[in-house]
Amino acid sequence: MELRQLQTFVQAAQLQSFSRAALQLGYSQSAVTVQIRMLEKELGTRLFDRMGKQVVLTAQGQKFLEHANTILYEVDRTRLSMHEDEELKNPLHIGTIESLCTAKFPAIVSRFRERYPQVKFQITVGTPEELIRMMEHDLLDMIYILDAPRWSENWVKAMELAEPIVFVASPSFWSEGSPGTGKAGETVPCAGLEGWREACTGHKTLDEILQEPFFLTEKNANYRQALDQYLASCHRSLSPVLEISDTAFIIQMLEQSRGLSFLPLFAVQKQIREGTLAVVKVDNVEISMYRQIFYHKNKFKTREMEQFIAFASEEENR
Structure with a gap:
């Protein structure tokens, strides 16, 4: 069992599509299919039910997804712990709504960049529903939205402030x-x-x-x-x-x-x-309404994410 197989499996499970998982990971669709078949053969069970172009986790596949996420989380944590004393330099991809992007992000990002100039930002603007969907498909590191209080057992809420x-x-x-x-x-x-x-x-x-x-x-x-x-x-x-x-x-x-x-x-x-x-x-x-910052529970919170959350919280006291 290889890490790349676990990563492919998790992407396919999140996107419910081998073709979209292949596009996201930069593989061919046939390579994704082969990796999933190898996993199923090694585990001795079927992980997906094929329903036309869509794939859906079986009961055993859902169980294995929890283990795969745990393994990948620990691998990320171990890898990042080897660089804790280094300057922050990993990129950040954050989703937000238009009004927050205009009013809050310039000050937060400017202060962040002064402190950690090697970090590159990508900011995606959309509706809360669009951003949540992207977060759940691992297309964003975290989201900063304005909405009624939101909650899911699959999310970590890092900040909530009444607005x-x-x-x-x-x-x-x-x-x-x-x-x-x-x-x-x-x-x-x-x-x-x-x-x-x-x-x-x-x-x-x-x-x-x-x-x-x-x-x-x-x-x-x-x-x-x-x-x-x-x-x-x-x-x-x-x-x-x-x-x-x-x-x-x-x-x-x-x-x-x-x-x-x-x-x-x-x-x-x-x-x-x-x-x-x-x-x-x-x-x-x-x-x-409430300004809220979320990231997926299966997303390892990097030092860059942690510092962005801290800067966003500090901005309220300025």
């Missing part, structure tokens, strides 16, 4: 005399991000804000889905005047024209500090 999703607008959005505004509609300055819940735009009702133009992310963004679900529970709905996946574009639109949006606090915290955007408090509406 408010807020209504935001330009300070000049509010007409003179609106609650929480100063002279000529100028918003009273806020006392730092810590007091965002007391942001100085005053209170609005849900019906009031639904009369205003909205610039929103597309419907597949999970915080947009959370807003739509909340509105549906209140027998309300809205039709945005602009939908786009690029949160940076939405922020520019808010700063330059009259409109509202619904975005994670981290995406607009810089603009709130600088006074170009302000939080709009809406009576009885508070929606939070």
